[in-house]
Amino acid sequence: MRDFQFPGRSPVRATEAMVATSHPLASAAALAVLREGGHAMDAAVCAAAVLAVVEPQSTGIGGDCFCLYVPRGEGEVIAFNGSGRAPAAAEAEWYRERGFTAIPTYSAHAVTIPGAIDAWCRLLADHGRLPPDRILAPAIAYAEKGYVVHDRVAADWHEAAARLARDEAAARIFLPAGTAPVAGTVHRQPELAATLRLIAAEGRRGFYEGRVAEDLVGRLRQAGGLHTLEDFAAAAGDYVRPVTTRYRDVDVWQMPPSNQGLTALIMLNILGGFDLGGLDPLGAERLHLEVEAGRLAYAIRNALIADPDHAAVPVAALLSAARADALRATIDRERAMTDLPPVPMEPSDTVYLSVVDRDRNAVSFINSTYHSFGSGLVGASSGVVLQNRGAGFRLDPGHPNRIAPRKRPLHTIMPGMAMRGGRVIAPFGVMGGDYQPFGQVHVLTNVVDYGMDPQAAIDLARVFYEDGAVVAERGVPAAAVEGLKARGHAVAPAHEPLGGGQMILVDWDKGTLTGGSDPRKDGAALGF
Incomplete structure (x- = not known):
């Protein structure tokens, strides 16, 4: 509370x-x-x-849009x-x-x-x-x-x-x-x-x-x-057929390539091997692990994710337990990695929305x-x-995301859907261009690992990794900033809020819906 x-x-x-x-x-x-x-x-x-x-x-x-939809909140x-x-x-x-x-x-x-x-x-x-x-x-x-x-x-x-x-x-x-x-x-x-x-x-x-x-x-x-x-x-x-992974006891669903939703799933697979719930949610160790998992996942995204009608994307291999174990093994809990290529990041302006109706039809929808x-x-x-x-798009001759006739580019906007036991627990999403996989992971783990309600999970201060530095919102405690620096991260203040998001949590036992909307935007959750 x-x-x-x-x-x-x-x-x-x-x-x-x-x-x-x-x-x-x-x-x-x-x-x-x-x-x-x-x-x-x-x-x-x-x-x-x-x-x-x-x-x-x-x-x-x-613009464009993507949608994840679960009829009556359960099943497909x-x-x-x-x-x-x-x-x-x-x-x-x-x-x-x-x-x-x-x-x-x-x-x-x-x-x-x-x-x-x-x-x-x-x-x-x-x-x-x-x-x-x-x-x-x-x-x-x-x-x-x-x-x-x-x-x-x-x-x-x-x-x-x-x-x-x-x-x-x-x-x-x-x-x-x-x-x-x-x-x-x-x-x-x-x-x-x-x-x-x-x-x-x-x-x-x-x-x-x-x-x-x-x-x-x-x-x-x-x-x-x-x-x-x-x-x-x-x-x-x-x-299209969505992609999924299990984080703790939650099945997380995303759009497949050419969408970057796979990036969030790779991050979750890496973080699943750490006991995040035992860490301070705004402490340096939790934020460091989030940053390092993100850096690994984004490097994969930039190298491999493209329109599957024009390039082969090894989805199953990227989401395998063996790949997650190998990536996780490269993370030092006390030191930032120094051998990853720089990953240029782009902001964007997007809208994301969640809807659940009286029949528990659940929609996760994004437009930009x-x-x-x-x-x-x-x-x-x-x-x-x-x-x-x-x-x-890229113009590099050998890059899978090279522009071509009637081809879709790597796409950043990504709706999310979380389910447990075959039932929806939350349509959710976090807008903000390249930040979106990072933001989705931050918000979802706030709920799953720390038991936060949707509004608290969305409100919590955020960090991101861009241009070779961790950028931190003003709500990140000074001790956490110093802890990140001690681990070798350059840390800079975020010049604008990081993303914006919405979530509706479905409690099937109580028969209730609980919604949150990001104060970084003008929005609102409303129900009856």
């Missing part, structure tokens, strides 16, 4: 249904869907659509890959012949075909109960009539203002007074409202064909992209345009912000 004399908030507790998102307007809209008898998938897509309007720096219909874990592919003309040689050594982050070349709308439509058709126009109605209303800019959104928006100013449509829509809106400002996106209304009426065709597709392809071609109307028309997500406002390119008539997920 938390100390009520200190700032903070309790977890949200309910019996019937619950939603946890990074924005209160999205949580409220999704809860209304659940109260109407909507399915957890209806509520998830409703929330994602609202977030695409009210958190424009983090997500949008010009269903996984949907709603990530986009490179254009059919995107040959690595084309870029190298023109002097590219990497895919420019904020360019048309970094734009993969958005997968979110295809995924939303498919998931609603296959699992939802309510019609699409009802699901998208709150998002349409906020885009058309206006929404109040919240505090974390405003801070992120301000950081991206210079990039938005470089695109005429982006500047017009997102810098309406020549600058980023401040918290408390009412903002409108009428072009996006019209696009959402078209999708509500026509489904995926309203986005991938006709005037919206023509607007987006025209903008991309104008900016030098290789995209075509045929690329948009061919966009389609896939049901990657970097803040994605590529910075916006469709002038559609109001769609285009993602820059293709910046994750």
Whole structure:
């Protein structure tokens, strides 16, 4: 139990249904869907659509999504890959012949075909109960009539203002007074409202064909992209087989490659050989083990994870007990490793949400345009912000993540699902680009090893390893920082909060749901 004399908030507790998102307007809209008898998938897509309007720096219909879903909370874990592919003309040689050594982050070349709308439509058709126009109605209303800019959104928006100013449509829509809106400002996106209304009426065709597709392809071609109307028309997500490992008595499920979810499972396999529960949750030894496990797992990720339709990824071998034992043996509990290659890390702005309905259908859902406002390119008539997920491709001839026609890049956004005895105990996720596997492991082990409730697990201060140093949030105790330094780590202060997350804990015996939402964002968990 938390100390009520200190700032903070309790977890949200309910019996019937619950939603946890990074924005209160999205949580409220999704809860209304659940109260109407909507399915957890209806509520998830409703929330994602609202977030695409009210958190424009983090997500949008010009991005991608992934979903893990457990019908009635037990049995099979269903996984949907709603990530986009490179254009059919995107040959690595084309870029190298023109002097590219990497895919420019904020360019048309970094734009993969958005997968979110295809995924939303498919998931609603296959699992939802309510019609699409009802699901998208709150998002349409906020885009058309206006929404109040919240505090974390405003801070992120301000950081991206210079990039938005470089695109005429982006500047017009997102810098309406020549600058980023401040918290408390009412903002409108009428072009996006019209696009959402078209999708509500026509489904995926309203986005991938006709005037919206023509607007987006025209903008991309104008900016030098290789995209075509045929690329948009061919966009389609896939049901895929999720990957899993057991941590203590919990089965943890993730998206398979090309998603980086495997990275979290490798970390958990390594940490499973240590008695974390006997260590101080914010002590130097626990954080050191977390960092070292992360460094090993991320090195594997960067070398091997890619689109399995284009490269062989040895999933079973990477998740084997023998591989975990070998990796764990390289960790010195008292000294940082010095022989690992540097692993460049990228932040991103993403939204993650959890939903559990009265039938215990459980959805873990994530949606993103990657970097803040994605590529910075916006469709002038559609109001769609285009993602820059293709910046994750490589141009190295021998690398498994090399760009190729209709190929998916290594993808960072990852929903998680935890189960025990064949039943869901928590849909959960932590956003934040490359931080996500690290963040998921930190939050999940807070629950499993330390018995924290979802809110306490999410609240707890975080560290990460990037650019050759451990970066520590201000909540990490000074003694832990000194302990990390004594083990040979360079330690630097985190310049911004590390990620943001949501979790809903399902207690089958008590018949209750307990939710938490990250204070590093503007969000809320709500239930009834």
